[in-house]
Amino acid sequence: MCEDCGCSAGSVQIHQGHDPQPNKTTTSLEVPTPSVRHLDLHAKILEHNDRIADQNRALFHQQGWLVVNILSSPGSGKTALIERLAQDQRNNWQIGTIVGDLATDNDAHRLGHAGVSAVQITTGTACHLEASMVSHALSKLPSKPWDLLVIENVGNLVCPAAFDLGEQIRVVVLSVTEGEDKPQKYPAMFKSAQVVLINKTDIAEAVGWQRDLAIANLQQIAPQATLFEVSARTGAGMHAWYAYLDQCRQGLNGPLSRSQNSQVLQIGRLSSN
Amino acid sequence: MHEVSLMQTTLDIACDHAAQQGAQHIHWIKLRVGELSGVIPEALTLAFEIVTTGTMAANARLEVETVPVICHCSACYQDFQPTGWVYVCPTCHQFTTDLRQGRELELTAMEVS
Ligand SMILES: Nc1nc2c(ncn2[C@@H]2O[C@H](COP(=O)(O)OP(=O)(O)OP(=O)(O)O)[C@@H](O)[C@H]2O)c(=O)[nH]1
Ligand SMILES: [Zn+2]
Ligand SMILES: [Zn+2]
Ligand SMILES: [Zn+2]
Numbered sequence: 001m002c003e004d005c006g007c008s009a010g011s012v013q014i015h016q017g018h019d020p021q022p023n024k025t026t027t028s029l030e031v032p033t034p035s036v037r038h039l040d041l042h043a044k045i046l047e048h049n050d051r052i053a054d055q056n057r058a059l060f061h062q063q064g065w066l067v068v069n070i071l072s073s074p075g076s077g078k079t080a081l082i083e084r085l086a087q088d089q090r091n092n093w094q095i096g097t098i099v100g101d102l103a104t105d106n107d108a109h110r111l112g113h114a115g116v117s118a119v120q121i122t123t124g125t126a127c128h129l130e131a132s133m134v135s136h137a138l139s140k141l142p143s144k145p146w147d148l149l150v151i152e153n154v155g156n157l158v159c160p161a162a163f164d165l166g167e168q169i170r171v172v173v174l175s176v177t178e179g180e181d182k183p184q185k186y187p188a189m190f191k192s193a194q195v196v197l198i199n200k201t202d203i204a205e206a207v208g209w210q211r212d213l214a215i216a217n218l219q220q221i222a223p224q225a226t227l228f229e230v231s232a233r234t235g236a237g238m239h240a241w242y243a244y245l246d247q248c249r250q251g252l253n254g255p256l257s258r259s260q261n262s263q264v265l266q267i268g269r270l271s272s273n
Numbered sequence: 274m275h276e277v278s279l280m281q282t283t284l285d286i287a288c289d290h291a292a293q294q295g296a297q298h299i300h301w302i303k304l305r306v307g308e309l310s311g312v313i314p315e316a317l318t319l320a321f322e323i324v325t326t327g328t329m330a331a332n333a334r335l336e337v338e339t340v341p342v343i344c345h346c347s348a349c350y351q352d353f354q355p356t357g358w359v360y361v362c363p364t365c366h367q368f369t370t371d372l373r374q375g376r377e378l379e380l381t382a383m384e385v386s
Contacts, residue, residue: 187358
């Protein structure tokens, strides 16, 4: 709304001839012009990304693919978790992956070795994936009836939170070497997660992981998230996470939208096998 | 982080609107930035200077309005502004994830000539 005259009708308002900032600096070369105009707008800066994300989502839904976006700090174990998932489920699900990385295609190679189709997006300077990059990567993915499409985002806990890719499930990985207060430090990220995977539980004791404190922190900051404690290294706890994915696959016809899904925190028990 | 590319997008939107008005200069622009948008206002200011250099918005001012988080409590049907990152209703002490405000990232006003 214009502070000058209070008008607010319409999406763009133009005020001819009055200048709400009379003391603005103009260069002496500037020709004085009577047509200083004030525009009131309602332009969403991420509208372009959101529109493509909606197109992606519509495609995923139409194809019946379950699409998961995995986010974490660098080195939390995103690739290792996908490798483990691919190995464990190779006879059950057709799994495709899209991997974002700043510079290398190492992750795509690793996933290729694990037997999954992987398309690498090298983002260059971009520190997050955007919906358009995913849409582009989809054209390079072999066309198969995917059961599960896993997107590994760039290792970064800040900006990927702001970019919807069209995924049905957003997973944030927190490894036990990172500290129990990660959720407090990156609330926007944890608040946007449907699932939190606590990874590297095999070394929890060795690094003095305070499990109760970490879970209490997660319950406070991200009460919407379903929590699983896992180890990509040993496979511990993974079956509960797979059961969740399976449930989501069954429920694809009643899609989980990001805003609807507000379940109470459930704690996936560490398995003893 | 990605504030430079965000400001580039913002500038593109602003230049489009200015061009539609037949304007040659952008004097200032105003953004609304939610506390939970994942964007750091100070970084935006620096990024704005970088991306506007040599454009119709050179020397323009950037005004950032921070939008606080507002939550809704489903138990007592009230909106409240949380203190800090734990969104708990001040009346009934229930946790909530229902956000009514705080993720905004919008270009809301500008001045051109
Ligand atoms: N002990 C242990 N180590 C793990 C586990 N998961 C991953 N790691 C190790 O942690 C390191 C990083 O794992 P990655 O899978 O590359 O992590 P990432 O999140 O994909 O990393 P970026 O793609 O660089 O962000 C590797 O040395 C893995 O072997 C785990 O469950 N337990
Ligand atoms: Zn990786
Ligand atoms: Zn970014
Ligand atoms: Zn309440």
